[in-house]
Amino acid sequence: MTELSKTGAAVGEPTSGRQAPEAFLEVRDLKVHFPTDDGVVKSVDGLSFSLEKGRTLAIVGESGSGKSVTSQAIMGLHRLGTRGKNVRMSGEIWLDGQELVSASPDEVRKLRGREMAMIFQDPLSAMHPYYKVGDQIVEAYRVHHKVSKKVARARAIEMLDRVGIPEPAKRVDGYPHEFSGGMRQRAMIAMALVNNPELLIADEPTTALDVTVQAQILDLIRDLQKEFGSAVIMITHDLGVVAEIADDVLVMYGGRCVERGSAGEVFEQPQHPYTWGLLGSMPRIDRETSERLIPVKGSPPSLINVPSGCAFHPRCPYADVPKGNVTRTVRPELEQVSTGHWSACHLSAEDRERIWTEEIAPKL
Amino acid sequence: MSETKKTDTVAEAAVPKQASAPEERDVLLKVEGLTKHFPIKKGILQRQVGAVKAVDGIDFEVRKGETLGVVGESGCGKSTMGRVITRLQDPTGGRITFEGRDITRLSTGQMRPLRRDIQMIFQDPYGSLNPRHTIGSIVSAPFRLQGVEPEGGVKKEVQRLLELVGLSPEHYNRYPHEFSGGQRQRIGIARALALKPKLVVADEPVSALDVSIQAQVVNLMDDLQQELGLTYVIIAHDLSVVRHVSDRIAVMYLGKIVELADRTSLYESPMHPYTKALMSAVPVPDTKRRGQKNERILLRGDVPSPIAPPSGCRFHTRCWKATQICKTTEPQLVELKPGQRVACHHPENFADQAPQDTVLLSAAKKASELVPDAADGSAEEASVAEKAPVTEKKPEPEKASDAEKKPVAEKASEPEKASEAEEVTLAEEVAAEEAAAAEEAGEKTGPGAKTSTGKPSTGKPSTGKAAPEAAEPAEPAEEPAAPAAEADAPAEEPEAAAEETDRQAGTDSQESTDK
Known part of the structure; x- marks a missing residue:
């Protein structure tokens, strides 16, 4: 496990073919489409990435870029109940040698909670208000372990203690509404980690929290990851959080990956104009207050009518730099920029280098 | 002769006043010892058994043309403070002075003319626009309520406002659900600016928006301040945003201001x-700092x-x-x-x-x-x-x-x-x-x-x-x-x-x- 994480080649281009990959988690050409009355919503449209144990991958993007749908697809949440009829999924998701897209719901259920677990953005709606926090953790544990309630309860208390809830023996009998926002998020992390999952997906785990609590939760996730050596997918729109916690970054736009690489590369040498836009629109506490922010003009695209060519072209200030009409007609594919750093953009390497060093970097 | 003397004395009388006055006159809004307690009632008789001390004695002033940022964790009373200074809620105690006039105890009717000068931008762009009204009627509501007939007619003025905040004038007849979050927030801003207010209180104006859109709205508010000479009180929990927009910043903790300083001193x-x-x-979005x-x-x-x-x-x-x-x-x-x-x-x-x-x-x-x-x-x-x-x-x-x-x-x-x-x-x-x-x-x-x-x-x-x-x-x-x-x-x-x-x-x- 440690050997794998040491290699660190978490964002290599996935190999093709239907055979089990070496990576712990590998997603190949994942497509998640939702047919609606207005047309097909292409929430995720050809996404590939891989992740090793012990590493943290951050998926960044605006609302509606397909971040959350990706994570729910990995967890197999789209196929639950009646919802399964309204989704079209294709591609492959390999988790520890097992393919999930073609697996039966029962197989996925065995993995869910045990091999992979999820932390949601809003802990108040993710927890059942009628049941005690402890009972909900106990349930998650007993689904996968044949143990008595007493043992499971001891385990729940142990987990609550581990995530830093004071007086866990007392709070285990509390209801979600009796917990504060930060506490609830901790309790949910305890619930997610009760089975020692090897893949932890955190969907905007700190967005609803205050900065001070956010710092606590991020530290907690980092500590627990070190302790358990799990792989973590962190979904967020806050680049500050990404810089803090992620090893690798995947930037999504319009259901596709537009840039991916190690956190250092993406922050120091971002290649895609959308990444520049994200960096430019963030007010930063560590730099001189520049006069103005550099926003990305316009709004995120509709996923029903994704713009032709490069999905970002209507908002891209450099859409006319490449010759001809290429940005409007041809969809750019991911190309390797440097080792482990991929970007999908029609701009030539020289143009990107020039724009980044001359126009963008000085303003950040 | 006598006249000149008269003016002289007047001038003389006026001079000392002016000398001491500028500071006073610069102050647009002054808040002294403001408190807002929400009673907790229990039992059949609904006796008051306690109070949520949301705002518990704060003093500050807002000067003309500046932006005062208010930060703090959730539950520290910053939103309540915003609602009390705009008199959307009645204060329990203290004094609010707007342009030298005590507005603490004004009745709803007495407040109404002042609503022209004090406006509010709300946090939730989804909850603050009536879904059954068109954008035109939402943005023209202030004119109707205040009985103001702008030059060239209400419709023209509304369309001008929509353009001002970066929307298309054709959006006049659309409904709120047809807009994205950032656009809705712009509509809220257009409505707040309709009557050319002197003071705009913005409660978390950008926290519900995506980063890229957030930057658009922050820039827009900045431009409008310069164009129209607005004074802002911006309430937010995001310290980087507050730092970016504010001249002075108040830090609140549990209903009190713990620190009030200009931006540079506070952050440095x-x-x-x-x-x-x-x-x-x-x-901080900088991987180098991780160490x-x-x-x-x-x-x-x-x-x-x-x-x-x-x-x-x-x-x-x-x-x-x-x-x-x-x-x-x-x-x-x-x-x-x-x-x-x-x-x-x-x-x-x-x-x-x-x-x-x-x-x-x-x-x-x-x-x-x-x-x-x-x-x-x-x-x-x-x-x-x-x-x-x-x-x-x-x-x-x-x-x-x-x-x-x-x-x-x-x-x-x-x-x-x-x-x-x-x-x-x-x-x-x-x-x-x-x-x-x-x-x-x-x-x-x-x-x-x-x-x-x-x-x-x-x-x-x-x-x-x-x-x-x-x-x-x-x-x-x-x-x-x-x-x-x-x-x-x-x-x-x-x-x-x-x-x-x-x-x-x-x-x-x-x-x-x-x-």
């Missing part, structure tokens, strides 16, 4: 420990309940610098540096306001273990050195606090290489062991037992911590109310006390746990 040398902790918690994690101050726990706020300084339950005085005496918001008002007994980056008081509270002790901060330690030393000449009479307590901080710094620098996980667990273990030891000491009266379990567990810092621990029981004995006694007497006090504790550890710690 925050004085209140709470401000410092808030700043250090903001994630410097240690400068972060991790506050433990949550904001206490505003129903029963802590005594004295409200932050003392989470503050790593808290001493006895913080528990008993509430610090006043005083101007320590020009333009920087702080309510703290032991401010950062400045001379200690209560240097004689060195006894750390238990919360502070726990917190100081969690502040693995070498940089902070050195800053502390620097500030101590800077303080030394000022407070020459009382160098000893300073030293004590200095000494007790050093081990923390040392401890922090040592396990720096080690994982943070270990550090936290270590701190937790220590805390747990201390708690266990305290319990044990509480149950048994055997003095030896406590020292053996309590002290070695803390490991390295134990030597440093002996001083404050020892001083804790010693302090109340030697009249905390008479700090003058400290001047020369306590020269050996902490050290002597430390030795004393070692000898009488049993009884001393017994006292401390009893307390």
